[in-house]
Amino acid sequence: MRGNTVVIAALNKVLTRKLTAINQYFLHARMFKNWGFATLNSKIYKASIEEMKHADDVIERILLLDGLPNLQELGKLYIGEEPAEMLKLDDKLQTEDIRHIRDAISVCETEHDFVSRQMLAKILEQQEEHQDWLDTQRSLIETIGVENYLQQQL
Amino acid sequence: MYVCLCEGVTDKEIEKAVDQGARTMRDLRRNLCVGSQCGKCTCHARDVLHEALQARPDVIEVPIRDASIPMDAEVIYS
Ligand code: FES
Numbered sequence: 001m002r003g004n005t006v007v008i009a010a011l012n013k014v015l016t017r018k019l020t021a022i023n024q025y026f027l028h029a030r031m032f033k034n035w036g037f038a039t040l041n042s043k044i045y046k047a048s049i050e051e052m053k054h055a056d057d058v059i060e061r062i063l064l065l066d067g068l069p070n071l072q073e074l075g076k077l078y079i080g081e082e083p084a085e086m087l088k089l090d091d092k093l094q095t096e097d098i099r100h101i102r103d104a105i106s107v108c109e110t111e112h113d114f115v116s117r118q119m120l121a122k123i124l125e126q127q128e129e130h131q132d133w134l135d136t137q138r139s140l141i142e143t144i145g146v147e148n149y150l151q152q153q154l
Numbered sequence: 155m156y157v158c159l160c161e162g163v164t165d166k167e168i169e170k171a172v173d174q175g176a177r178t179m180r181d182l183r184r185n186l187c188v189g190s191q192c193g194k195c196t197c198h199a200r201d202v203l204h205e206a207l208q209a210r211p212d213v214i215e216v217p218i219r220d221a222s223i224p225m226d227a228e229v230i231y232s
Contacts, residue, residue, distance in 0.1 A: 074194075075194075076194045076195065076197075076198065077156075077159055078155060078156075079155060079156040079159060080155045080156075081155060081156065081164060085155055089155060
């Protein structure tokens with residue numbers, strides 16, 4: 001199926017964000033694991049796998065639209081040095097991602113590509129869930145203090 | 155946090171380098187190898203550098219002149 005180049009470009013932009021997030025989450029997860037924070041490791045590892053599934057959906061959609069998915073491009077990673085900072089940087093990445101997905105959704109809408117729109121909406125829903133989790137961690141750290149918080153993550 | 159992942163350079167290391175006399179991106183590249191591989195970190199490194207320089211009372215940053223705009227003699231000689 002011959003797709004709209006504007007939509008393909010928007011999807012490729014989302015793909016770059018996804019590929020970047022896969023790596024950032026993966027590295028953060030394994031850093032948590034290395035320090036013994038098993039709970040954080042498994043949560044962030046799953047977030048990385050989720051990102052990979054999203055990337056897969058986007059790749060398949062671009063191919064179906066007769067476009068070329070750009071797997072070459074990768075954004076900058078924001079890697080923290082300690083747990084609280086890592087969660088904060090993940091939150092920053094997630095917020096930016098959500099903004100980009102919303103932009104892509106409105107592109108799909110103006111171009112009347114409702115199937116791409118629906119796919120992105122599903123991705124957005126999961127993004128928002130993860131961001132909500134990140135927000136919760138942030139407020140937990142604020143209320144109980146980082147030491148107590150990390151104690152619970154072992 | 156890590157500013158340059160290829161060379162494993164953190165924002166704190168850049169700030170320390172500024173304390174020890176680094177003033178330009180070239181200094182950072184020479185001392186810490188920042189940005190010498192993929193180059194994705196140069197914008198971020200520049201931000202960290204500028205912030206560290208701005209915090210120093212002994213450094214005045216002069217904006218780089220845009221070469222496409224002809225020089226204004228009035229500004230130079232006034
Ligand atoms: S991140 Fe600095 S050169 Fe690649």
